[in-house]
Amino acid sequence: MAITRRELFSKVAKAGVPAAVAISVGATQLQAETIAVPSAAVGLLYDASICIGCKACVAACAEANNTPPDTRGDALHQAPSDLNDLTRNVIKLYKPEDGSAFSFVKRQCMHCLDPACAAGCPFQALHKDPESGIVNWTAEECIGCRYCTITCPYHVPRFQWQGFNPRVTKCELCSHRLEKGLKPGCTSVCPTGAVIFGPRPVLLADAKERIQKNPGRYYQNRVYGETDNGGTQCLYLSRVPFEKLGLPELGPESVPARTLRWQRRFYQYFALPAVLYAGLVQVIRKSLKGHEQEAHEREKETGLRAQL
Amino acid sequence: MAKSNPPGPGTIGDQLRAAGVSRRDFLRLCSMIMASAPVGLALTQHKSLAQIASVIGKARRPSVIWLHFQDCTGCTETLLRTSAPDVAHLILDVISLDYHETLMAASGAQAEAALQKAIADNAGKYVLVVEGAIPAKDDGVYMELGGKPAVKVVKEVAEQAAAVIAIGSCASWGGIPSADPNPTGAVGVDSVISGKAIVNLPGCPPNPYNLLSVVLEYVTMGKLPALDEFGRPKFAYDRVIHENCPRRAHFDAGRFAAAFGDEGHRKGWCLYKLGCKGPVTHAACSTRHFNELPGVWPIGIGAPCFGCTEKSVVWRMGTFETVPIHLATPPETYPPIYSAAGQIKVGAAALVGAIAGAVGGATWVASQRFQSSSEAGVARVNVDRAYAEKLKSPVAPPTEKRPLDKKED
Numbered sequence: 001m002a003i004t005r006r007e008l009f010s011k012v013a014k015a016g017v018p019a020a021v022a023i024s025v026g027a028t029q030l031q032a033e034t035i036a037v038p039s040a041a042v043g044l045l046y047d048a049s050i051c052i053g054c055k056a057c058v059a060a061c062a063e064a065n066n067t068p069p070d071t072r073g074d075a076l077h078q079a080p081s082d083l084n085d086l087t088r089n090v091i092k093l094y095k096p097e098d099g100s101a102f103s104f105v106k107r108q109c110m111h112c113l114d115p116a117c118a119a120g121c122p123f124q125a126l127h128k129d130p131e132s133g134i135v136n137w138t139a140e141e142c143i144g145c146r147y148c149t150i151t152c153p154y155h156v157p158r159f160q161w162q163g164f165n166p167r168v169t170k171c172e173l174c175s176h177r178l179e180k181g182l183k184p185g186c187t188s189v190c191p192t193g194a195v196i197f198g199p200r201p202v203l204l205a206d207a208k209e210r211i212q213k214n215p216g217r218y219y220q221n222r223v224y225g226e227t228d229n230g231g232t233q234c235l236y237l238s239r240v241p242f243e244k245l246g247l248p249e250l251g252p253e254s255v256p257a258r259t260l261r262w263q264r265r266f267y268q269y270f271a272l273p274a275v276l277y278a279g280l281v282q283v284i285r286k287s288l289k290g291h292e293q294e295a296h297e298r299e300k301e302t303g304l305r306a307q308l
Numbered sequence: 309m310a311k312s313n314p315p316g317p318g319t320i321g322d323q324l325r326a327a328g329v330s331r332r333d334f335l336r337l338c339s340m341i342m343a344s345a346p347v348g349l350a351l352t353q354h355k356s357l358a359q360i361a362s363v364i365g366k367a368r369r370p371s372v373i374w375l376h377f378q379d380c381t382g383c384t385e386t387l388l389r390t391s392a393p394d395v396a397h398l399i400l401d402v403i404s405l406d407y408h409e410t411l412m413a414a415s416g417a418q419a420e421a422a423l424q425k426a427i428a429d430n431a432g433k434y435v436l437v438v439e440g441a442i443p444a445k446d447d448g449v450y451m452e453l454g455g456k457p458a459v460k461v462v463k464e465v466a467e468q469a470a471a472v473i474a475i476g477s478c479a480s481w482g483g484i485p486s487a488d489p490n491p492t493g494a495v496g497v498d499s500v501i502s503g504k505a506i507v508n509l510p511g512c513p514p515n516p517y518n519l520l521s522v523v524l525e526y527v528t529m530g531k532l533p534a535l536d537e538f539g540r541p542k543f544a545y546d547r548v549i550h551e552n553c554p555r556r557a558h559f560d561a562g563r564f565a566a567a568f569g570d571e572g573h574r575k576g577w578c579l580y581k582l583g584c585k586g587p588v589t590h591a592a593c594s595t596r597h598f599n600e601l602p603g604v605w606p607i608g609i610g611a612p613c614f615g616c617t618e619k620s621v622v623w624r625m626g627t628f629e630t631v632p633i634h635l636a637t638p639p640e641t642y643p644p645i646y647s648a649a650g651q652i653k654v655g656a657a658a659l660v661g662a663i664a665g666a667v668g669g670a671t672w673v674a675s676q677r678f679q680s681s682s683e684a685g686v687a688r689v690n691v692d693r694a695y696a697e698k699l700k701s702p703v704a705p706p707t708e709k710r711p712l713d714k715k716e717d
Contacts (some may be wrong), residue, residue, distance in 0.1 A: 059560075059561055076641075092645050191562065191564060
């Protein structure tokens with residue numbers, strides 16, 4: 001079987017180019033890279049078992065961030081039903097119907113080591129400080145797309161639906177107070193020390209010490225946020241399961257890392273695009289073939305040139 | 309009960325009249341009792357002050373025997389050191405204090421004789437008030453009265469008593485003398501005697517109105533008030549200090565004094581972080597004032613509550629140690645973990661439905677106006693065929709352009 005020079009080049013190009021692409025794409029790192037802990041990561045340690053639900057932290061948060069009291073909802077003074085555009089920090093109650101142990105939970109931004117809100121933000125309006133690891137929001141960069149409110153697995157960033165220049169509100173760990181050498185508002189008032197502020201390694205060691213000293217007191221004897229969602233800078237201890245407190249079991253892989261892993265899997269060895277391309281080519285060729293035949297027949301019949 | 313008490317002292321009304329107490333002063337005392345125990349006592353359930361005064365006035369003066377053991381006499385002092393001297397006199401007029409070691413002039417054998425006489429005169433009818441802990445270790449050798457150990461004395465006097473009131477923390481469970489290492493084995497009255505109704509009025513010191521209320525309830529209604537698990541009357545010990553604390557607003561707002569004399573302390577902020585035991589201490593100090601003066605109690609003067617009515621707290625916990633705050637079932641005023649999603653209102657649903665319907669309808673109408681692609685193809689082929697026919701015809705070829713070309717121009 002003779003092969004012309006033209007055919008040889010054509011075949012080499014057809015097989016070689018996808019192969020080269022596949023090798024180059026497949027060779028790149030497809031696993032999520034290990035998340036680096038910021039050099040001076042700070043955070044909160046919240047122990048739900050010693051929280052008394054006094055809501056002093058809620059009031060202090062509003063004062064520290066200069067937010068007006070939320071009187072919407074059931075018209076009570078400062079009684080938000082959830083985090084919202086005026087509420088960066090809220091105390092919630094888990095109270096099971098069967099009368100078993102109840103628990104309070106303080107909800108605010110977790111300051112993830114690999115924040116999904118920042119990963120979802122198209123313009124880095126939400127960004128993680130490389131030193132302190134605090135996830136901040138910059139009004140100048142925000143386009144109001146609200147991707148952050150959807151991507152966050154903890155449903156923390158909240159959009160201000162009213163107003164002409166709406167904002168995205170979330171706990172920024174009182175960065176403005178930290179600059180002045182003060183502690184975040186919530187930790188400065190907690191009467192029982194249920195929420196404390198400090199460098200993440202110190203808080204983690206403290207949490208583990210509490211678990212060690214009180215065996216069986218804490219759920220699964222573990223600290224939520226040590227590895228969950230790739231690790232968070234706000235850590236939780238609880239007597240009741242974390243899911244009951246609205247802290248989902250997300251596994252050690254962060255949400256952005258998982259998304260990225262799946263995204264990369266689509267392009268692994270360029271297999272999926274190749275299959276998709278081949279399928280498309282087949283469809284086009286088939287329909288073109290039918291068309292050509294029809295046109296030829298008509299040309300024969302009418303003697304006019306085919307119009308494809 | 310009181311009416312079936314003929315040989316005892318006269319009625320309270322007679323005594324007050326004889327002592328020259330005005331009706332106005334007596335009503336003031338009655339109103340204080342009402343204010344100190346607004347709920348929990350049958351006595352104060354009467355509709356008006358006059359009715360209460362009438363009930364109390366007709367009651368026989370209860371005979372009271374007051375015994376001292378390991379104590380500091382602080383409970384007696386708090387009864388005597390009321391801000392208005394009249395009140396102390398009134399209390400002493402209302403009850404017939406037949407034996408009280410601090411207040412009586414007699415001593416030695418004379419005092420012993422007085423005790424025996426008081427017991428004999430009102431056997432089975434008197435109220436025994438015990439002040440101070442009782443040393444029970446080593447057969448009670450650590451305290452003797454008239455040659456008899458304290459344990460024996462309290463048993464003998466209680467035998468003939470109608471009711472026993474343990475006043476102060478020492479008599480209630482041992483108090484200071486029972487603090488570690490408790491060398492004398494100090495215990496409360498209820499550990500020594502049994503088979504008697506015992507009311508514990510712990511406090512260091514307790515509010516004298518609690519004693520007066522219990523005694524008057526007993527003599528007028530013939531029964532003791534409802535007690536809690538530690539034998540304390542519920543009307544005075546049902547709530548913790550924290551619930552009615554005048555500094556509670558500071559607690560709720562997170563304003564805490566961090567050190568004695570700091571800014572927060574000077575401003576009267578919450579003393580919890582300084583070791584206030586208010587959140588676990590069942591007592592009425594925050595609502596029933598000592599010495600009839602507001603603010604005359606530890607928290608009122610800027611000292612943390614030290615939990616004097618709680619056996620498990622006072623002299624067993626560090627003074628500046630913070631207490632774990634026990635909560636009753638929390639109220640529903642907290643947001644739930646997952647807040648309910650907003651309801652879709654009928655109007656909104658109707659609007660969205662109308663828009664969707666309009667778009668769908670318009671699409672359908674528009675689709676009806678276009679030819680389908682196959683129809684268009686057939687039409688085009690037909691045009692081409694007609695044109696081809698024209699070309700083939702013998703008549704001169706058409707001068708005009710092919711229809712489709714023209715159309716495409």
